[in-house]
Amino acid sequence: MNQRRSVALAAGTATLLAATPLSTVFATYSWAIYCAFVIGAVTGAGIAARALRARLWAQLLAMLGALVVMVTWLAHAPHAFLGTIPTRATLQSFADLMSSATADIEKSGLPVPDTPGLLFLTSLGIGLVAVLVDVCAVGLRRPAIAGFPMLAIYAVPVFVHVDSVSPIPFIIGALGFLWLLVTDSVDRVRRFGRRFTGDGRGVDVWEPSPLSAAGRRLAFFGVAVAVALPLFLPGMTSGVLSRLNGYGPGNGPGNGNRPGPAVNLFATLAGQLNNGKSFEMLKVSTNDPNPYYLRFAVADELTASGFRNNAPGSGQAVTAKGIPDPQINHKGVSQHEYHANVTITDFDMGRAPYYLPVYQRLAGTQRLDGSWLYDYLGDQVYSNRSSTKGKAYSFDYLSTTYTKAALRAADLIDPQSSIREYARVPTQEPAQVDKLVNQLIQGKTTEYDKVEAILAYFSTDNHFQYSVTTKAGTSGSDLVDFLTNKQGYCQQYAVAMAWMVRAAHYPARVAFGFTRGSSRQGQTYSLTNQDLHAWTEVYFGGIGWVPFDATPPRSGSVKTDWAPDANNPTASSGDDNGGSTQTPGGVDASGEVGNAPHDPRDFGSGGGSVVTTDSGSTAWRWWLLGAVLALLIAFAVPGVRRGLLRRHRLAGRSRGPSPDVTVEAPGQMQVVTEPAAIGEAHAAWDELVDTLVDYDVPVSDAHTPRVVARRVIKELDLFGEPADGLRLLGRAEEQARYARVPEVSGDLGAGLRSVRRAVAATRPRRARLRAIVLPPSVLRRWRYRIGTGGAGLINRVGQVRDTVVAALSPRRLLARRGTR
Known part of the structure; x- marks a missing residue:
């Protein structure tokens, strides 16, 4: 019986290469070592069984036995005979490991840690795939069928990742599968003895077969098409079409530890605010008598076009002590713990990451599984797998108030601290902004006094007014236009203040969330799309991120003692109180009372684009019109x-x-x-x-x-x-x-x-x-030309490759040396 060792070794190697996509699931590479041991044991058992001329069923039993022995040894299973042969108690420990793996899957976010349960499950699964690949490729001599269990491995990261998986692991696995096919083909051809050409000339060992060369060219071409084609298909994430919207990774200043943005928060917020009707998005109940804004995300990267948000990248599962201690040990800062319940009715980002609204200073969560992660850099809860639709959850938080004295006494920020990244400004920052900021903070000595001076600038005394429309400018900078025309709404106020605070060399960012709204029953707030809001957060050393709202008061807005209303700074209850007061039915500078609608236009949109009425709410119509026109043109061409x-x-x-x-x-x-x-x-x-x-x-x-x-x-x-x-x-x-x-x-x-x-x-x-x-005559002619042109290109590339391989072949070089 032919042992087909080369095919067996190729099958084992191909299985290990097919497991490469698991690198996107695990945090470290311990799983790869486990898989290498398991695949080696299975492959060795198969080769040994065939050396003893065992039948296929005996080969299968030998490989399964080797798998069990190796898994037992790797799992350090208790009560195993000689540490490798499982007993009844060992099987019970296997069941415990499977249960542990299930729990780890439920509570862990990506990438998952190398827990014993997950390593056991992975090594067992990869071992079974290795058995199937060996049986198909060697025992049944059907290597093409072996691609199905190998493809099942790739389906794991595709299933657990909401965003697209890198094509590199797929390419590595595909090359392993092709290697298996080539090895099997070579093994079959060699059984027929020496090769000859059509004219009877003998073919040397080093010379490539014309048929195999064509097969390699077609195989590599197929892999390239399989990798490139999804990039051009609508609905595939991280593809060419998704890059056309300008949401690609930026190269401006900001936190470089995060991936590119998946959701443009400015555009999403503007689209909701521009909705012609008001609808409930969620309900929140809390025992906090005076809650601040419900918060869900931040934009902390500043480019020349404004602030932009990046997808969170520092998350830990909220169920695995991933939430840091929210307590602040600083004189003048008071904190009280409260509980909140949230029921989401119609709040959804549409695609990952999905954000959960929570109050700042989160202490703990309930009714959330391990797919929800806490990003300590942005103080936000998100998930790449679970949607917010219909979500009901609870959480504990620390309501925090600050005195002005405490903020004035804040620690100095270390110039080498990573928090300094949030104080960066674009190199092409408008000179008018620097000049204005220097005028406002002149004579101020503390960070808080400078921030307070910037906040006070956005007042009616300086002719700022809340308006649902903005005036166009000619400066070329939306920030300068807003500071010149002094007319806008919440997003523009938040972005302008955050930019100016950064111009004063202090960390600042833009936060997104909800005001208290105008619909309240007891301690339950019904928040609608019209209650969406944006404000500024400034970092103080030893204290953390402190909210400041520069937007003129409106229904549901909150003004605090440390960040009073710029139009009525004496309304605060005192320097050391630290409380907050709600301004119901706030009157904006234009004289309109109550819940004034938002204007979707904003200069601080992500992706280096400006969120205006056209781009925020009707951009999709232009894209749709362009797609329809392109489709009509494509149909008209034949x-x-x-x-x-x-x-x-x-x-x-x-x-x-x-x-x-x-x-x-x-x-x-x-x-x-x-x-x-x-x-x-x-x-x-x-x-x-x-x-x-x-x-x-x-x-x-x-x-x-x-x-x-x-x-x-x-x-x-x-x-x-x-x-x-x-x-x-x-x-x-x-x-x-x-x-x-x-x-x-x-x-x-x-x-x-x-x-x-x-x-x-x-x-x-x-x-x-x-x-x-x-017309079919045109389409047939095009198909023929594309087919012949592609075949000609592949043939020319193959000829060049064959020439290079023949010239550099070690066998040919050795043959030449032997003739000397």
């Missing part, structure tokens, strides 16, 4: 191409007879001596054939033109002028093909038009429409 080709073919007939053509009396023969006229006869016949193909009339290249004309006349029951025109075209083509001195009579163009009208009249409406919009 028909236009067919019309141009028809006009080109008939152009010669419209110019009249050639000077070298002897014209006789009407109805007499024309002696054609000009090659151009012969070409016109061929062009007329080609147009006739394409017309028949377009209208789905069968045409055989094996028939002569006269036979084709006679058959079409009979099948379509043509008579009169169309039949005469068809006979004329057939005779002209025969004369042009076979006659030494071709002779034609009649107008070929008129004959073509009459035949076309007659053929179209005999076909159903669907065939006539297809002949106009998507």
